[in-house]
Amino acid sequence: MANTGWFGRKSKNARKIARQTVDALPDGLWTKCPKCNEILFNKELEKNLRVCGKCNYHFKLSAYDRLVFTVDDGSFEEFATELRTANPLNFPKYEAKLAEYREKSGLDESMVVGRAKLAEIPIVIGVAEFGFLGASMGSVYGEKVTRAMETAVAEKKPLIMFCSSGGARMHEGILSLMQMAKTSAAVARMNQAGLPYICVLTDPTTAGVHASFASLGDVIIAEPGALIGFAGARVATQAGLINRPPNFQTSEFQLEHGMIDMIVPRREMKSTLTKLLQFGYREAANVI
Amino acid sequence: MANTGWFGRKSKNARKIARQTVDALPDGLWTKCPKCNEILFNKELEKNLRVCGKCNYHFKLSAYDRLVFTVDDGSFEEFATELRTANPLNFPKYEAKLAEYREKSGLDESMVVGRAKLAEIPIVIGVAEFGFLGASMGSVYGEKVTRAMETAVAEKKPLIMFCSSGGARMHEGILSLMQMAKTSAAVARMNQAGLPYICVLTDPTTAGVHASFASLGDVIIAEPGALIGFAGARVATQAGLINRPPNFQTSEFQLEHGMIDMIVPRREMKSTLTKLLQFGYREAANVI
């Protein structure tokens, strides 16, 4: 997981990626597993793709760590980096919040999109950054997802979306809601073009993102134990739901109810994606 | 409901229709309602479209009575009358059974199809005859339904199917099963042509017919209190079903579970069909 400049271009952005990769390591030598409380050495944890070796807990990944773990070395080329969040509603304290998360995460927004290769197959890929305002979907998030899909269509490439989101970006009000319609419509264009669209739902994928492009993949994969559902955790708790099954709104719940194709542990993610791309991709390229 | 030769052509067939219309009246002056035991005068009952005025029980109708009650006077023109049932499996006693029902019903088979008008709109229409071997679907039934659909496509007309069936024609074995695939495929052609296809499920519509063309209407109507379901009455009883709701496999059950659009009493059937045809038909004719 070296940060030795394997990214395609040495831009301001690439430098940020490098910084991010370093930052992703928690301070100190070890991390405590939040699920089983095991003490995990960071080097071991990193080698294990940030999965607890004892209880299989999948730690959240930063967007760039996810890319490092997923795409072919040196193949990622980010686009839509020029997009910056506005405050169209003049929502109180939104700018300050954004500045805080920019500082904290080293990213400009909660979605990263670009071109890459996976097992030599050229793809478009998007990865949500939960560390940036809970990967809430505002105008930039939605625009980036849409551009990823439009790029896939224009370049006849498959798309892989690593989804995550706490919900809509409330600070952008009704405009954030519209990102659901916008991204879902873009999926329709991928379908019309016969291009594979694979969603990977990571912890947590809820609300507006789950009720739009994240539920529309040709194949939908979830990481084990992820929180996945429509009502965000707060809403679901407030609603005082009765007969709530113990695995409610988990990956396992979604599999049981037919909403996802499979649960794939992180270490098998790349090989699984490869097989799915091989099923969906080659001929699609010929046909279009 | 006069049988004074309103049918389009005076063929052998038209004569049979006339006979059928007369035969449809039970012997004697009155009929006992099988649901509420009310004594109903046949003239009254006939005026009431063979619906019990007390409890709304819908008596079964013969195919030709149904046509009399449904299409514009004198507009029905039957086709596919040349089809005759074969015994491809050499099934024991099948010919004798057929002869018996031909004699009893005055019909050659359990399905009648033809061209007609309904509120001046030219349509193709099919009506099952439960009185002929329980309207079981064999090769002739399937062929007639398929020809009705192909005629609708060729002539750009809407199709109305009054469905009824106890199930597959076992005497024709696997060939009767194939009628499900054949008729359902024919519906796909109607969809591709953008032509309205309205199913009316009458008592009983079960098994192979329910699991094929009868469940594929753009709009599906049921008569009140009809038995409608996948497993035929015998199978369902044998299976010893647990938690069987009181309205299991009725029109009302199907409506509750989202499988039909509406329950329409017989006296409102014609006006309902008219409105639906007006919604689906005119523009379709322009567009194709």
Added chain:
Amino acid sequence: MSSSPLNILDFEKPILELEAQIAEIKRLTAEEGTDRSAEITALEEHRDRLMAQIFSNLSPWDRTLLARHPKRPYTLDYVRLMFDDYMELHGDRLFSDDKAMIGGIGVMGNHQMLWVGQQKGRDLKDRQFRNFGSAKPEGYRKAMRLMKLAEKFHRPILCLVDTPAADCSVGAEERGISEAIARNLMEMSTLEVPVIVAILGEGGSGGALGIGVGNRVIMLENAIYSVIPPEGCAAILFRDPNRKIEAAEALKITSQHALELGVIDEVVPEPLGGAHRNVEQTAKALRETIIRHLNELSTLTGPELAAQRYDKFRNMGTFLCEELTAVTE
């Protein structure tokens, strides 16, 4: 009009009190035969001035209350008034018939249309029957089935939006409320017939948008359209549900805001005091607006309609573009 205090908003009270006063005088006039018409006229003028004053100064929270007014006309009220004839169709053909999401066919002038919409209930029993206007997955799937029917027959679609939110019960999650809404968003973008969306009352988040992807989106004056109820926003962002008035302000949820943000195309005016003060007039205005848009859209082909709808929603959202400095190390 019943005057149960539960059905009266605070800012409606002075008006309703005046009206009760006027009614009482009229009754007395009839009983006693004395002419008190001058007094009545004065009171009526007072009432009109008061109404104009109150309703020209509504806050977003006031409009939220109006949008949720227990007397506010609901989808079926408009369906009955706007269509010359209509028929309800039922069921998703998969699981159930959702009573919170209704739909059917209807004739409006010379337009044969397909309509869908969320339906709230009027009294307690009816409200439960309609699940408070919160549709389940089967509701969204029923709506999509009907919309596909319209597409098959080349008929325009009218979506009548009035929901606090989609249902988020355990059952709704089990049957994929997210999937159902997502699929509607995707499929609606491809429909090759005109789609007109009218937001009647509460345009509640994904539950509203699930039937909200139209070539034209219009909105009644006092309806709201929001990504989250003001109470929810206050609880989450301001950590205090009581700051809902502030949240309603910040979220920009009124029809005027939606228009300014480019999310809707037109605001349909309501009678002074709100739609419930004159349902017929509101329905008439709505019908005329719908027909006008339908006529405008009738010049477009199927693919053009889908493309227009795609572009419309594709361009929603506001962001900045940073000038990229050339990096050539």
Added chain:
Amino acid sequence: MSSSPLNILDFEKPILELEAQIAEIKRLTAEEGTDRSAEITALEEHRDRLMAQIFSNLSPWDRTLLARHPKRPYTLDYVRLMFDDYMELHGDRLFSDDKAMIGGIGVMGNHQMLWVGQQKGRDLKDRQFRNFGSAKPEGYRKAMRLMKLAEKFHRPILCLVDTPAADCSVGAEERGISEAIARNLMEMSTLEVPVIVAILGEGGSGGALGIGVGNRVIMLENAIYSVIPPEGCAAILFRDPNRKIEAAEALKITSQHALELGVIDEVVPEPLGGAHRNVEQTAKALRETIIRHLNELSTLTGPELAAQRYDKFRNMGTFLCEELTAVTE
């Protein structure tokens, strides 16, 4: 091979007894070192003659028992043996993941394929888990979702049929088992990719046909394909469930009958004694047949494939045409 009497058919007994005898002699040979190979050879020859004799005279009812043989290989056994690599995909995206109807992607030679099929369970627990191979509406809808995926990616589809019948529980009726099967029949007729159906064991009525509309339909030698189980036919038509042997005869349910009636295209031979006596050999024969048909179909375009499939099923059924006498009164 376990020899629990529950897993042995009556007509298999003499063979299995001979084999047990042979095995015993071999064991003794190994223990005692005496050469009894002549005896073994004689017994083996006797066994082979007996098998040839028994299995060339199977009645339709005997084949029914073979098709339902508890040791008969099931869908996943073939999937594992026929595909170079495969992956299961899950869920109908509407309600559930049906364990009785499975599906996924697979690589067979140079074919990337989509496969679906009913799955029976081997032991009691597994049988319940798989609902005895009877799929519910969600199973048929999952199969259709996957088939549409194949169509999107222009991949051929393989349907592996092995079911006594579709599930007819209250839940299945509630969720529209009829609708689910009907829709599959309709949609399968329009798929613009090659569809190959292989009937592995029980081809039980609508439940089998629900994934059975293929450009080619092939059938293992001892599989059956029937509109109703012989027991059901006997009970209903002959009013005596014990007349199942007669009903099996009358219904013409064997692979040879299906071929003669034009319902299937090819019979795939099984090893002497049935597929369970040599699963690998059966899978190999099946794989070769599938690849041969795939290669043949590869020359057709998408619309040609749909048209061929339509015509194939459209022409099924047998009837007579009466010469119409001219009626000119």
